[in-house]
Amino acid sequence: MILSVENLYKNFGSTHAVKGLTFSLGGGDITGFVGPNGAGKTTTLRILATIEDASSGKVEIDGLSIFSHPEAAREQIGFVPDSLPVHADMSVHEYLDFFARAYGITSNRRHSLIEDLEEFTNLVGIREKLIANLSKGMKQRVSIARALINDPQFLLMDEPAAGLDPRARIELRELLRVLSRQGKGILISSHILSELAEICNSALIIEQGMLLKFGSIEEVTSHNQQARRLILKPLSDIEALSRFVLLEQWVENLVINGKLLECDYAGTDDEACELLQRIIAGGHRLIEFRFRQQNLESVFMNITRGEVQ
């Protein structure tokens, strides 16, 4: 199954919250949805969840428009909002039971389904607790359990890791990995980019409602890189190595950083291989020769300006 978004626009009066967003999400994908505050992430997720209408554009699940057939689309979509609405005087089990009823799940299936979900999301121990008394992490697990009640193919998550402690974050990450292995497509917006990079296989970066980058994590982090940072660690005589490397083509901004030699390298991978061969042939002994990977955080900082609409 594929969730495809094409030329999506959403205006609130004169404010253009989403401007021509185009991307797709496949089964098993975990896509990080990244952007500064006010970039249009929540609006986009709400449109995909059929809560908001788009001003124009297409959103389809396997060719079926979610705007013309929202009821059919809802069967394939689970939505986790940034915070769980307050449900006074309701226990976790009652809350899940209520939503299972709302999805029209009959009693013979409902009881076992809720028990399975409670077990899967580690809620068994707190099933009789009132939702209002739960911690943020527990509420988030309840929210995920609720979103999984109808066994959706796509899970849309708005800032699920915000306010979670480290343990809850790790648990959430593991949960998402399991869901991805089950073939569910997950679109997850978050500000914690290091975490996203760890669990996501693709990323979508937006600013002011516009798409800046979309692709696999590797594509996003390597795209538009004019020079990669090359790191070399010689076994001895770093000065001699630096003089040798400085004479090479594609090398710029060379610095000695303790026992490491760092420089910008604008050559291709083949040319880097040849450089390594020449260094070895030149009698230099290396124990490290690698490119520093640009992470999602630095890409995000480089391509966004933090502006809102």
Added chain:
Amino acid sequence: MTPESIYNRFDDILNPIIVKELRQVVRGKFFWGVLILFLGFQCIVLSLSIADRGLTSRSVGAEALTFLFGILFFASFVIVPVYNGVKFAKERNDGSDELLFITTITPQTIVKGKFAAAMVFIFLLYSAFSPFMAMTFFLSGVDLPLTFLALIIGLLFSAAGAMGQICIAALARDSNSQQFFRGLGIFTQVSLFFTIAGAGSDMVHYGTGRFFPVSDTLSTLFSLTLISGALTYFFYRASAAIIAPAGSNRMYQVRVSASVIWAGSFLLALWWSFKTSSAHLFMLWSGLVCFGLCLAIAVAISERDSLSDRIAREIPTNPIKKRLAFFFFSGSAGGLAWVAGMSILTTFAMNLLSSSALIRHTSDLRDASFVIFSFVCYFLGYALIAGVIRRVFFSSLIDIRNTWVVFLLVSVAFCILPMFLWSFLGSDSDILMLGNPFASLSRSRYLDGLFFGLSVLLLGLILNFSWLRAQVKEFASAGASHE
């Protein structure tokens, strides 16, 4: 079939909202608090009545019953509906209902569930209070059928009140509007309580004959049942429409139910007019219709002016059905056309009845029909002018959904500004009052009012010609292209 399978089947057909609401009610302190507090009141009132007047007093039963009914009615008509409404508004505000919309549950199910939960609560209160009320029968001065009549009427109005509060609560979209509508809901319910309770108290004290002939008790009860049923149904449809997603054809059911209620209430008013040989009730009906149509104008001008995919998909291809659908489907131009159509029908019906020889005061009816038609023309014209002002000057500031605010301001400006101008110029010409539709209430100048109203409407139509034409064209081409 085992008892378990029967239970499961029953459990499956239960509205999930009722299950949720009742679970919350049982867990919460509110229900028990209200029940104990009001039962305590009942005990105190009954004891004090007996202690004060003694069992032999001729009116002790009627007085105790009046107090008890007042307490019960306050709980069932004010406390429970307002609590239900406030709770719903809070849920709307924190987004709980949004999560429900991405399930397979419909807005109608949500509203029905909320209403049913409130009614269960009201029934429980009635059950708990009935022993005390029955005790008054053993005191003197109580008419048992009257007690039942009061209870039934109280229950019917409580049902309409509960649905009305759900409707007001549904309007709360954010924390500011939540505060506003919470205040509006409480004010409306408390005001209505004192009006109805006052009439109920008079009925218990002086008998039903003061309000209607004893021979008409059943007819009155039947009419009240119809009226409260119609109000409840209309509030239900309106609430479901308000909370339905913006792209859905949410006004369709509202306009259909409003049309059915219009026809039903017309027949009821007609029946009472012939029964009492007087056009007064019919005039009351036409006044209420006029008020309803003015509200419908405010709603219609704030509706979207382009078709969503979902509405376009529902437009019938049959040319007759399609033309009819234009009046009833969601859409600003269609909504305004529906109001115009209903006002023409109302005026026509009133004029038709005014020629009847069977009822009195028919000349009043003809005058009233002109006044009502003028009112609708005025407000349609002001609404269309407000639409232009919003689109031309404030399209980036004011969303189309809030055009009703501009409409209100335009109406107020036309009503009040000429009066200021009048006093400023020191003119004694009341021609400046013509901007106020209430000026047409004066019998001497209702033709001036009608002429002015039609002029404003014509101006509005000219200014909005391209906007209206675009909507008609879009509607005409949509059904075919989406088939």
